[in-house]
Amino acid sequence: MPDWKKVRDDFPALHQQVNGKPLVYLDNAATTQRPRIVIDALSRFYERDNANVHRGLHALSMRATDAFEGARARVAKFINAAAPEEIIFTRGTTESINLVANTWAVANLKKGDVILLTEMEHHSNLVPWQLAAQRTGAQLRYLPVTGDEGLLDLSQLDRVLTPEVKLFAFTHMSNTLGTINPAAELCARAKKVGAVTVIDGAQSIGHMPVDVRALGCDFYAFSGHKMGASTGIGALYGRRALLDAMPPYQGGGGMITNVEFFESRWKPSPERFEAGTPNFADAVTLGLACDYLDGLGRAEIARHDGQLAQLAYEKLSTLPGIRLLGPKSGRGGLVSFAFNEVHAHDIVTFADEDGIALRGGHHCNQPLMRKLGLTGTTRASFYVYNTEAEIDALVASLRRILKFFSGN
Amino acid sequence: MPDWKKVRDDFPALHQQVNGKPLVYLDNAATTQRPRIVIDALSRFYERDNANVHRGLHALSMRATDAFEGARARVAKFINAAAPEEIIFTRGTTESINLVANTWAVANLKKGDVILLTEMEHHSNLVPWQLAAQRTGAQLRYLPVTGDEGLLDLSQLDRVLTPEVKLFAFTHMSNTLGTINPAAELCARAKKVGAVTVIDGAQSIGHMPVDVRALGCDFYAFSGHKMGASTGIGALYGRRALLDAMPPYQGGGGMITNVEFFESRWKPSPERFEAGTPNFADAVTLGLACDYLDGLGRAEIARHDGQLAQLAYEKLSTLPGIRLLGPKSGRGGLVSFAFNEVHAHDIVTFADEDGIALRGGHHCNQPLMRKLGLTGTTRASFYVYNTEAEIDALVASLRRILKFFSGN
Amino acid sequence: MSDLSDLYQQVILDHNRRPRNRGKLPTANRVAHGDNPTCGDQCNVYLRVDGDKIAEISFDGSGCAISQASASLMTTQLKGRTAPEAQKLYDEFHHIVTTGEAPEEISDLAAFAGVHAFPARIKCATLGWHAALNALKGDAAPATTESHND
Amino acid sequence: MSDLSDLYQQVILDHNRRPRNRGKLPTANRVAHGDNPTCGDQCNVYLRVDGDKIAEISFDGSGCAISQASASLMTTQLKGRTAPEAQKLYDEFHHIVTTGEAPEEISDLAAFAGVHAFPARIKCATLGWHAALNALKGDAAPATTESHND
Ligand SMILES: Cc1ncc(COP(=O)(O)O)c(C=O)c1O
């Protein structure tokens, strides 16, 4: 088991004071902090190996290409893809999902087809499908969420997962509820009706073991910045057979075999989907973040984050008037809650005064919020460096806030 | 005037040996090196201010947001945009052009309309328009290049720039020929027929003063990695009036005012076009690169790079059998050439043995190459840290290569 | 907590707990909706304009203490004002929340001077005002604090 | 320049300067095109297959010394071979250019052993071979060195 106390030393940003208090960073679902090895690797890359990739035959360019393609192979291994060519580098989860919506969906969907989503989707796994539906004439449909306990209502799955469903996109873990969805089961059910599956892995990728072949999904989208890598890099996993049949995404350098003035031919994946100079330096950090997380052990991380979340859930439930969202047990590493008396933004501002970084608002889940009769929640989300003591600090801070607003 | 010798000290990557020789980095048109202040700022950002932007109210998130939006304002000032909201952050030039092709072009072009390009466009300013033409039914048309001297044939402009032309996209500076196009004149002529203009600024942005309002263009696309900033960040400038009327680009978090299960409303620019977590850390480096280049003075940089290129052109012209491309004078900071006897890739491999980084191939200009009867060229491209001595090293290395391949 | 007590002054806490003129206005002849997409705050402002004056005004919606208190206090200040007067008051209010400088005479609005130390919260304080000014202009489009002129 | 002289051995320079079997083959009954989109090298291979043997073979195209010499040398090696023999020869060649290990008996192909020290150039050396094998398979699609099985 990792020595969790030591893990904190790996993250320079944690060791600072905010408003005169030691920083308690509980906003990991928005973005994690980066370990020292990631930060240093970025400097080192720019100091030594920096050159454009792929089309270069000089030493720096070959080093950069090796590092970039090495990162792709590392990411493939991280999620057990069949080959590096199944990994397309993108800016992050949002772009990965838009890529599928603008390629596979546009080429394969038509009027009468249905895109199935769930009521707990982040805007990034919802709006792209609204746009794709507008463009193709397909319709959206939603698998309901049960209520405050935030589970997918699987009793409704047969009703909504009909043969018209050509694509089923759902989140592996909810960024608001903390729910971990039964992704393998959902993929198996989708396969039965012939629907292609897209998993939004933004919240799962850095927090638990992820094996795309065991999950049986067709696409898996995720962001590097939520797993310790730098910003501006993420990936889309796609099954080779699907990728090879897909039209290109963006046009430009690097994705063609042949360009004439009036027509062009495309390279296979991944190049077909990576027009222009890729974000090669940040891609290298994604490979290193994989190393770092595997060094800790992803099953260990899942246990660590889940235990903190469970503890937070229990301690928070002692606060007067609190409304806690998401499952009572088996949750991922976050807790989200609301009070009638105090708005989430006031809580975040007050907690910040205690050095505690929280997030308040709709968390890009407006439709879910509306369904639950909420305008927003306050969310505390955990990662490998968070501690029980930090949860105590959070609870103490919330008590002070409630006191202030209740006026005594 | 900057002390150009001292400038070299600002770039850590230059101070290394390659194959036992001091690195001579002449592949700047592919990507430049990064100054120390950019590399350090990135580390510092991740060590201190790292948090997701926009939706956060805690200290780190506010600092990150200020840095990110500060970079936007800095970039706006760098190109004299009317407002920061006219700057959309993208991965780079390629994505910027694809953004216009997928929003403005798709919303405004139809059968019978013409997209005017030039024969010297990079694939990144050519393939996106092929895709947009396919999608909308518009047609492509090309303004010819005169031949090896590589000028736009302005005598043909009236013939091709007819009222059917709804969009005119052209490069500010050619990445293969070194030609600097008369962008302001081309924009003025386009305006007369009511065509929207898109300038590919990949090669100009870091090399000369750029004032989008003086140019009179509607869109201006560029990459940070070609101006000393980190990879994965670039920008699209768009005129406010056009941006406000454009449909969104990608769907996701951050770009909406309101999401319902079946429809959504969009924020204004720039958020409408920046779905998902933006590459905020790298955006910060783009602002710093602007500071760095303005510190040297962009008119000075243009003079420096142009003089080196002119000198290289003259010294190279003494080599037996060389075919030099591009204008005899007034060129930007690069020289591109070919020999009948020795292929570009063999040259690049040999030069690398002398520590000299060159690029060989079609430079993402296949149609231009075909027109000129070439399959590729060797390109030496210069930046603020290159010296006359490095040009002498290049010429000496080429002499050795020619000798080797001529077999005596 | 000194900055925080400046931000959450008694006046604000009071308006947050007991908002004035809250609810729909059955006799309204102007309505505008405002939202702050960054945080999800929403605010509707209802006006009955009589001649050139705001005869009645109310608001509803949801949001943080700052936005709710600000909208509540605003309704008490705008009643009986003309459009130019309302604009002038908003300009003064905007000056207060962005600079922290509160001129003597504008007593209650000065409670919002503490906002200037929390730039991310300025949009909360101005949300109701944006909606009210839009309603006065008869502008049908929802006010959003992402608007360019903020 | 020791690595370089290993890369550009006399055999290679010779084949580059005086390519064998270069040009279209009027009697060809199989053709395939290969390209290396990374660098723009192109190669057409023309075959006349008689029974199960390659009766005649030629190539044209453009590219670096490595790709041209490799295609030229290949044509001299493949003439008279069956498809399985050609595949076996390619496998040996691929082993040579990726590892630098050249078994005694394969004399001329061993000239390409130096390529292994320049991984970026391996695709140049195999371009013509990819096209030839595709032509043998009667595969109409252009061979590209970006193919997954490279
Ligand atoms: C003229 C020109 N346009 C567009 C591009 C594409 O830029 P990027 O690869 O950064 O998207 C380049 C550089 O490769 C270029 O030189």
Ligand SMILES: Cc1ncc(COP(=O)(O)O)c(C=O)c1O
């Ligand atoms: C569940 C979920 N999906 C998608 C996203 C979007 O990720 P990104 O903003 O990195 O594109 C997020 C994070 O914001 C998320 O939590």
